[in-house]
Amino acid sequence: MIDVKHLTKWYGRVLAVDNISFEVAKGSVVGFLGPNGAGKSTTLKIMTCYMPPTRGSVTVDGLDVLSDSLEVRRRIGYMPESVPLYPEMRVGEYLRFRASLRDIPAKEQSAAVQRVGKRCWLSEPEDMTRRRLGDLSRGYKQRVGLAEVLLHDPPVLVLDEPTIGLDPGQIRAMRALITELGEDHTVILSSHILAEVEQTCSQIVIIQGGRLVAQGTPNELRQRVVGQGKVIAEIRGAESKQIAGAAGTLDNAARVDHSDHNGWTRLEVTTRGETDIRGDLYKLAHNNGWELRELRRATGSLEDFFVQVTYEQSMQQAG
Amino acid sequence: MGKIWTLARRELAGTFFSPLAWVVGALFLCACAFKFCPPPAFWSGSRDAFILVPHQQASLRGLFEMMGVAMVVAAPLLTMRLVAEEVRSGTVETLVTAPITDAQIILGKFAGVMGFYMALLASTVVFLVLMLIFATPDAGVVIMGYLGMLLLGAAFLAAGLFASTLTRYQLLAAVIGIGVVSLLGIFPGRLAPHLPAPLNQVAANLNAQAYLRDFARGMFDSRGLIYFLSLTAGFLFLSVKMLESKRWR
Numbered sequence: 001m002i003d004v005k006h007l008t009k010w011y012g013r014v015l016a017v018d019n020i021s022f023e024v025a026k027g028s029v030v031g032f033l034g035p036n037g038a039g040k041s042t043t044l045k046i047m048t049c050y051m052p053p054t055r056g057s058v059t060v061d062g063l064d065v066l067s068d069s070l071e072v073r074r075r076i077g078y079m080p081e082s083v084p085l086y087p088e089m090r091v092g093e094y095l096r097f098r099a100s101l102r103d104i105p106a107k108e109q110s111a112a113v114q115r116v117g118k119r120c121w122l123s124e125p126e127d128m129t130r131r132r133l134g135d136l137s138r139g140y141k142q143r144v145g146l147a148e149v150l151l152h153d154p155p156v157l158v159l160d161e162p163t164i165g166l167d168p169g170q171i172r173a174m175r176a177l178i179t180e181l182g183e184d185h186t187v188i189l190s191s192h193i194l195a196e197v198e199q200t201c202s203q204i205v206i207i208q209g210g211r212l213v214a215q216g217t218p219n220e221l222r223q224r225v226v227g228q229g230k231v232i233a234e235i236r237g238a239e240s241k242q243i244a245g246a247a248g249t250l251d252n253a254a255r256v257d258h259s260d261h262n263g264w265t266r267l268e269v270t271t272r273g274e275t276d277i278r279g280d281l282y283k284l285a286h287n288n289g290w291e292l293r294e295l296r297r298a299t300g301s302l303e304d305f306f307v308q309v310t311y312e313q314s315m316q317q318a319g
Numbered sequence: 320m321g322k323i324w325t326l327a328r329r330e331l332a333g334t335f336f337s338p339l340a341w342v343v344g345a346l347f348l349c350a351c352a353f354k355f356c357p358p359p360a361f362w363s364g365s366r367d368a369f370i371l372v373p374h375q376q377a378s379l380r381g382l383f384e385m386m387g388v389a390m391v392v393a394a395p396l397l398t399m400r401l402v403a404e405e406v407r408s409g410t411v412e413t414l415v416t417a418p419i420t421d422a423q424i425i426l427g428k429f430a431g432v433m434g435f436y437m438a439l440l441a442s443t444v445v446f447l448v449l450m451l452i453f454a455t456p457d458a459g460v461v462i463m464g465y466l467g468m469l470l471l472g473a474a475f476l477a478a479g480l481f482a483s484t485l486t487r488y489q490l491l492a493a494v495i496g497i498g499v500v501s502l503l504g505i506f507p508g509r510l511a512p513h514l515p516a517p518l519n520q521v522a523a524n525l526n527a528q529a530y531l532r533d534f535a536r537g538m539f540d541s542r543g544l545i546y547f548l549s550l551t552a553g554f555l556f557l558s559v560k561m562l563e564s565k566r567w568r
Binding site: 045048049050051052070071073074076078080082084085086087088089097098100101102103148 | 412
């Protein structure tokens with residue numbers, strides 16, 4: 001649906017996006033993840049025809065953002081990061097204004113406004129359509145922005161930080177809505193919060209310093225952390241050091257960290273490669289007559305992975 | 320066309336919402352009223368500067384000339400927010416990513432502010448009505464005068480709109496706009512008599528007030544028509560190009 005090829009963007013002498021390529025399949029929800037200033041918004045702005053790329057190309061539904069700009073814009077609903085609105089307009093008035101810019105015939109505009117109002121909690125539980133945009137709270141502005149994007153029911157939704165500034169309840173509702181929208185739309189959302197992307201997206205693209213550092217499904221990325229292999233065990237029956245030392249002699253144990261927990265020794269054993277040493281640890285405890293109360297593989301979180309890749313990148317850049 | 324209308328309506332509503340537009344409109348009408356009424360008691364200068372002077376022939380010509388001068392300041396003040404405000408608040412991002420062309424955006428904004436300007440001109444009909452009580456003004460002067468004001472207003476507002484595309488700061492847009500409009504509406508008339516041979520002709524031909532004066536005399540001058548229309552088209556074209564170029568920076 002969306003094809004980004006060798007995308008590069010310079011702002012004057014600042015390189016914001018550096019040779020990024022990725023594809024978004026039709027009907028997927030893609031999370032665009034990166035620390036602040038990584039180039040997420042810039043990429044989205046190029047995708048939505050707000051600004052042209054310096055090099056490279058972006059096509060949406062086979063249409064180039066430069067040569068078929070108007071057609072691309074018809075297929076995209078774009079919610080910018082700050083959700084800019086005209087403060088003097090009323091919610092309903094603004095949505096009708098946007099509807100007519102979006103080629104929705106005058107007769108169908110009221111129906112479209114009602115439909116999105118309902119979907120984005122603007123008409124229920126409280127009717128907000130007569131409120132002035134300038135008087136709305138951040139959460140409501142966000143809802144108006146999202147409602148506007150859904151007016152013409154575009155095949156592609158581009159949402160820049162859709163949950164920023166929302167309270168926890170609203171974030172949950174917004175996530176549910178995005179998941180629901182993902183069923184019949186292609187959604188690209190950017191975020192610097194990993195948990196959010198992990199829950200809502202079927203595909204994740206991580207960028208850092210303008211460069212693409214990883215992409216895949218949340219599971220694929222998680223696997224890459226698990227690949228490191230870490231086993232956690234809690235054992236009692238001997239001195240901590242003795243237990244840790246014994247664990248260190250196991251084949252494939254690369255590193256052993258230990259700590260005390262009310263008389264129990266908690267081991268964190270990092271293994272070499274993909275090997276699983278849980279069995280070896282059990283035998284070790286059994287043979288020594290030690291008590292074993294916990295033994296599990298530490299599943300790496302995406303958080304670890306995210307921090308790992310973005311941190312490594314920034315270290316490389318610094319070095 | 321429909322989208323230009325949509326944009327124009329929103330712009331017009333936005334203008335009516337801005338206190339500044341009301342202040343500018345009120346000052347514009349005050350300037351006209353000052354010109355129109357008999358000279359105040361403290362006035363020691365020439366009585367020819369006023370329209371309703373006892374024992375003197377009254378003509379609407381002076382009123383149109385006054386409006387022409389007032390527009391040098393009023394037009395850029397009315398147009399300064401058009402694009403600058405969109406850029407500052409970020410709404411330009413939703414505007415230019417909607418399926419509309421930059422030309423439609425500029426034309427919509429221009430049509431919106433022209434709507435406000437026409438309402439302003441319409442309210443000066445008060446003076447015409449007052450005049451009708453005392454005399455029978457020449458129909459040609461009235462019709463041509465208003466046509467001239469419409470053309471001059473279009474050119475000045477287009478220039479102001481162009482100034483608004485240059486910066487995100489409204490005040491700066493107004494200052495630039497007044498500067499640009501002065502080059503057409505103030506300086507040529509003042510400078511023409513003092514310039515050497517070829518330049519004084521250029522200045523005279525650039526003088527917007529001279530063309531307006533012809534209209535205010537009840538004459539239809541095609542040179543004036545072409546002058547104002549080409550200025551309007553030129554500034555609108557430049558505005559579209561400036562808006563386009565924003566994407567490239």
